[in-house]
Amino acid sequence: MGDLIMFGIQIGGVVILLGLGFGIGGYTERKHFKRLNAREIECKGVLVSTLSSHPYADPTQGSEMVIGECVIATDYFKSFVTKLKKVIGGELRAYLSLMDRSRREAVLRLVADAQAHGYDAVCNVRFVSADVGGSSSMKKGSAMVAIIASGTAYRRVAPATSAS
């Protein structure tokens, strides 16, 4: 009987965590995506490219490295669903949005860094996924992703001569 109660408590805990993950996790994710979309529209004026040359660069204005970082964790519900999905394999859609969110957030921070220093273009954007917690963070089953985006910020020449 005691075992049964313990089992019940454990199941109850998992269900509560699943509910929290699904509810709050889903809500924060939707909110984050909304904010990302809005901020990306705001940052339309900044030319972001992966070219290693400086397209339309104004040679008198100099350039500087800019960086954006972001660490995002997944929620309990998603890691639970993913554990089930791992049995059959295939694409893990729950983690796809996690990677997407942190990359976009990192790029937006990089662009914000560039704008704060008075630049209006960023080239040679690179992504590195960092391992903040070391390999231990993966053992707990809850995934988190840390992204460093780096690029070179510079000023463009007057838009009259550029095709953008």
Next chain:
Amino acid sequence: MIVVNTETIPGREITAILGLVQGNTVRSKNVGRDIAAGFKNMVGGELKGYTQLLVESRRQSVERMIAQGNELGADAVVNVRFTTSAVTSGAAELYAYGTAVKLAAVESPAMTEMTGA
């Protein structure tokens, strides 16, 4: 010191390549951040403590790289790259590396036009 992650700097000419400069740092997260992150792991979302940790480590490693560049008498570090590796559980290394270079003195825009550069 100019630090960029492209091979060239607009409007500046590289006159000498001094070699590889690097900086690294191994940081571990602390218990306080760990607990906060543990809670955040249930509901998802950004782990601000870890983002802060990442910013600090990155600054530290770039600073060390620049210090090495200064030792060589460099004017700029170009083609900077980052890489990370998990050293042990709970600690991570952030490694920044680039090429230290010497630059030609700044030319006025008029000069640049005349030389066609």
